[in-house]
Amino acid sequence: MATSRQPGNEDTAARTLDVAERLVQLRGYNGFSYADIAAELGISKASLHYHFPGKAELGEAVIGRYASRFADALVEIDRRGAEAPAKLDAYARIYADVLTDRRMCLCGMLAADYDTLPESMRRAVIGFFDDNEAWLTGVLEQGRDEGALHLSGSASEAAQAIVSGLEGALLVARPYGDVARFQAAARRLLESVVGAAPRTGASSG
Amino acid sequence: MATSRQPGNEDTAARTLDVAERLVQLRGYNGFSYADIAAELGISKASLHYHFPGKAELGEAVIGRYASRFADALVEIDRRGAEAPAKLDAYARIYADVLTDRRMCLCGMLAADYDTLPESMRRAVIGFFDDNEAWLTGVLEQGRDEGALHLSGSASEAAQAIVSGLEGALLVARPYGDVARFQAAARRLLESVVGAAPRTGASSG
DNA sequence: GTCTATAACGAGATAGAC
DNA sequence: GTCTATCTCGTTATAGAC
Numbered sequence: 370m371a372t373s374r375q376p377g378n379e380d381t382a383a384r385t386l387d388v389a390e391r392l393v394q395l396r397g398y399n400g401f402s403y404a405d406i407a408a409e410l411g412i413s414k415a416s417l418h419y420h421f422p423g424k425a426e427l428g429e430a431v432i433g434r435y436a437s438r439f440a441d442a443l444v445e446i447d448r449r450g451a452e453a454p455a456k457l458d459a460y461a462r463i464y465a466d467v468l469t470d471r472r473m474c475l476c477g478m479l480a481a482d483y484d485t486l487p488e489s490m491r492r493a494v495i496g497f498f499d500d501n502e503a504w505l506t507g508v509l510e511q512g513r514d515e516g517a518l519h520l521s522g523s524a525s526e527a528a529q530a531i532v533s534g535l536e537g538a539l540l541v542a543r544p545y546g547d548v549a550r551f552q553a554a555a556r557r558l559l560e561s562v563v564g565a566a567p568r569t570g571a572s573s574g
Numbered sequence: 575m576a577t578s579r580q581p582g583n584e585d586t587a588a589r590t591l592d593v594a595e596r597l598v599q600l601r602g603y604n605g606f607s608y609a610d611i612a613a614e615l616g617i618s619k620a621s622l623h624y625h626f627p628g629k630a631e632l633g634e635a636v637i638g639r640y641a642s643r644f645a646d647a648l649v650e651i652d653r654r655g656a657e658a659p660a661k662l663d664a665y666a667r668i669y670a671d672v673l674t675d676r677r678m679c680l681c682g683m684l685a686a687d688y689d690t691l692p693e694s695m696r697r698a699v700i701g702f703f704d705d706n707e708a709w710l711t712g713v714l715e716q717g718r719d720e721g722a723l724h725l726s727g728s729a730s731e732a733a734q735a736i737v738s739g740l741e742g743a744l745l746v747a748r749p750y751g752d753v754a755r756f757q758a759a760a761r762r763l764l765e766s767v768v769g770a771a772p773r774t775g776a777s778s779g
Numbered sequence: 780g781t782c783t784a785t786a787a788c789g790a791g792a793t794a795g796a797c
Numbered sequence: 798g799t800c801t802a803t804c805t806c807g808t809t810a811t812a813g814a815c
Contacts, residue, residue, distance in 0.1 A: 381780080399604040402808055414780050418810065473686060479743075481678060481686035483749045485605045495749055522647045522762065529746070529755060530762045537742020541734070544688045544700055548733060557727065557735045561766035586798075623792065623801050687781055 371445045382420045384500035385411055390431050398482040425487040432493040436500065439463070443504045453512025454563045457531070460505065461555045463545040464535045468551055473543055478506075479537040502528040509562070518563045527562050546560060587625045589615055595636050599677035603633060603687040603695075607721070630692040637698040638679045641705065644668070658717025659677050659768045664712040665710065666760045669740045673756055678748055680740040714767070723768040735773045739763040 371441040380386075388409050393399035403424070408415045421427035446459045465473050476497040483491060505528035520527050537555035582591075593614050597606035608619045608629070626632035651664045672679050681702040688696060710733035717723040725732050743759035 371631050395689050397602060397604060397687055397690070399602060400687065401808090404808070412780095413782060414809085415783080415811085419780065422810085424809070471689075477745060478686055480745050480749050482602055482605065482685055484600050484676075485602070491749065498746060498749070516642050521765070522758075526758050526762070530743075530759045533742040533746040534763070535742070536745055537738040537740070538735075540682060540685050540741055540745060541703060541738040544685050544696065544703070553727075553731050554735045554738050555733070557766070558739070560726070561762070608792090609789075617798095618800060619791085620793080620801080624798060627792085629791070 374427045381410070381412065381416065385417060385420055385427070386431055386434055388473060389427055390435060391472065393428075393431060394467070394475050394478055395435055397478055399485055425489065428487065428490045429493060431498070432475065432479070432490060434491065436497045439497070440500060443501075446537075452515065453508050454559075456508045457505075457512075457559050457563060460531075461535060461559060465548065465551060467556065468539055468542060468548055471543060471546065474539055477539060480536070481540075498532060501532050505507060505531055512563070520562065531558060531562065586615070586617065586621065588633070589649055590622060591636055591639055594632055595640060595680060597675065598633075598636060599672070599680050599683055602683055604690055616726060633692070633695045634698060637680065637684070637695060637702070641698065641702045644702070645705060648706075657720065658713050658722045659764075660714045662710075662717075662764050662768065665713075665736075666740060666764060669744055670753065670756060670760065673744055673747060673753055675749065676748060677745055679741060682744060685741070686745075703737060706737050710736055717768070725767065736763060736767065 385406060388406045389401070393404060403414045403415050403417050407417055413512070423431060430509075442463055443460075446456050449459075451459070464474060477492050479486060479490065479494045480498075483494065486494070502525065507524045509518070509520060509524040513520050513524065533559065535555060538551045538558070542548065542551035590611060593604070593611045596660075597610060608622050610729045612619045612622055627774070638779075647668055648665075649778060651661050656664070669679060681715050684691060684699045685703075686697065688699065691699070706774065708728065714725060714729040714732050718725050740760060740763065743756045743763070746761070747753065747756035
C-alpha cells in the first residue's frame, strides 16, 4: 500500500490513539484534555474532533484498540503452546511491561475512573476484565487437568484473584516507581496458585 | 463546649471534608470540584476557599484525616489483642466496609491519580501505604513467632502483597458493584498467608 | 484533513461587602 | 464565616475557510 505515509508518520487517528492511551494510563480519564494531545502531535484541537467527535468516542476507541491488542497477546501465548505455569508467567509479564514506563494498566486506571465514564466505556472496561478472566480460567483448568498446578477453589475464582492481584500490584507499585515491588507481589500471587515456583520471565527482581 | 452547633451540624470544615472525601473515593481527585461540594453543602464556593484556600490544601486535609482514622482502626485492632489471623481478618474488613457504599479506598484512588497530585499529597499517599505495610509486617511477624501462620518470604514482602492485593480487589470489584467478588479475593489472599483458613468476619459469602 | 476563530461552559481562585 | 460578583483560564465542541 503506497499511501502518503512519511517515515515515522502513522496516520493521525492512530497517533492520536497512541497519545491518548498513554495519557489515560498516566493521568486517568479526567486528567488529560484534547489540548494536551493536540500540543503533543503539533496539530489543532479541531483536527482531533474531526477524527474523534467527542471525548467519549475517543475513549471508546482507546479501550477497543487496547483490549484488542491485549487479546492478541493472549492468543500469541496460547499459540506458543506452553504449559499453564509458563502461560501465567507470560500473562504477568504483560502487566510488568506496562509498568516499565510508569504506566498503569489502561483498564485498571479506568476502573478507578469508573463512576465518571460514559456508559459505552463502562461496558468496555467490564468486558476487558471478563475476557481476561475467561482466558485465565481456561489456562487454570488446563493446568489443573494436566496436573501442572493445584487450585484451591474454582478456576474462575482463582482467575479473578489473579486479575485483581496484578491490577493492585501495579496500582501500588506505580507511586513508588518500583518495578521490583510489582514483581515480588506478582511472584507471590502466582506461587499461591501454581504448585511449583514458576520462572518470573524478568531478571529485574 | 457549648458552641453554636445545631443538631446534625458539624462545623463547615468537617462537613466539607466529609463530602470531599466521599467524592474523591467515588470520582477521583480530578473528578470533582469546589462547585460540587458547595452545592451539596448548600453554601458558596467562596466559603469553601475560606476554610481550604486551594484544592491542594483540601486534598491534604482529606488524606490526613483519612489516614488518621485508618491508624486509629489499627490501634483498635491491636487493643483487642487477638491473634494474627484474626487481626488480618479485621484488617480486610476495613477494606470491605469501604466498598459497601461503592467507594474505593481513598489512597488506592489517589494512587491511580498519583501523577496529577500536588507533591504534598503524593507524600501523604506514600505515607499511608508505608504505615499500613509497617503495621501488617508487625502482625505477620507476631503470627509467625506465635506459630499461628507460616510465611513464605519475608514479613514485609507479604505485607506489601496484602496491601496491593486488597487494593486491587477493591479496584476490580467496584465496577461490578459486587462485594462478594471482593470477599472471595480477600479470602484467597489471606489464606495464601495464613496456614489455616481464617474466619472472614463477614457472612456475605 | 487541517486550520483559525469562537462559542459555551466549568474550574479554581480572589475582592470586598455584610 | 458567609455572601455576591468577578476574574482568568482550561475544556469540550462547533462553524466555516482553505
